[in-house]
Amino acid sequence: MASVAVVLGSIRPGRAGEQVVRWIEEQSLRLEGVTPIFIDLRDYNLPFFAEEMPPSMQxxxxxxxxxxxxxxxxxxxxxxxTPEYNHSISGVLKNAIDYLPPATLKDKATALVGYSYYGGVTPRTHLREILSTFGADVRDQEIGINLGSDFVDGAFTPSEELSAQLRELLASLA
Incomplete structure (x- = not known):
């Protein structure tokens, strides 16, 4: 049984990411051996990173x-x-990652799901670059969600093809 953290990188009211996380949880339950655990950055009171020592040292x-x-x-x-904020990841997600010592993600199976009107391409690219410094085992396959075509009247309506891609990605994490 593989436990999978699903980290939502947005804390905004009305965030589209909550619907995406619920979809990931739903698709996880269709797979044997995958247990999703939602980590909502809204639940963490992390001030802007300003420690004396970088997490790689302490x-x-x-x-x-x-x-x-x-x-x-x-x-x-x-x-x-991750949402797309100004062609990158959100500040709250970057700040949370900044608090992690590299060993936290070293060799950990990691997947990227991005959403925006452009499928979250740029934030996924930036997040991959950030996580590579940790030595995370970031999967080549990524999920891009389009806020225009994958949402109808504000409701996330993923296609079966997108759901199948996600199940394949989740299975690779297990």
């Missing part, structure tokens, strides 16, 4: 940072769900 001791690190370390794999 793990942050701020209780919320320790809780985030412990929760991610306890799971087998991670799916980062």
């Amino acid at each position: 793990a942050p001791t701020l209780p919320e940072a320790v809780r985030l690190r412990t929760n991610i370390e306890a799971l087998d794999a991670v799916v980062f769900v």
Whole structure:
């Protein structure tokens, strides 16, 4: 049984990412051996990173940072769900990642799901670059969700093809 953290990189009210996370959870339940665990950055009170030492030299001791690190370390794999903010990932997601010592994601099976009107291409690219410095095992396959064609009247309506791609990606994490 593989436990998979599903980290939502948006804290905005009305965020589209919640619907995406629910879809990931639903698709996970169709696979034997995959248990999704939602990690909502809204639930972590992480101030902007301003530690004296970088996490590569000393793990942050701020209780919320320790809780985030412990929760991610306890799971087998991670799916980062990122919106596109100004052609990159959100500040809250980058800040949360900045609190993680590299060992947290070293060799951890990791997947990227991005959403925007352009399928989240740019934030997925940036996130891949960031995670590569940790030595994360980022899967080549990624999921891009288009806010125009994959949402109808504000409701996420993924195609069966997109759902099949996600199940394949999740299975690769297990």
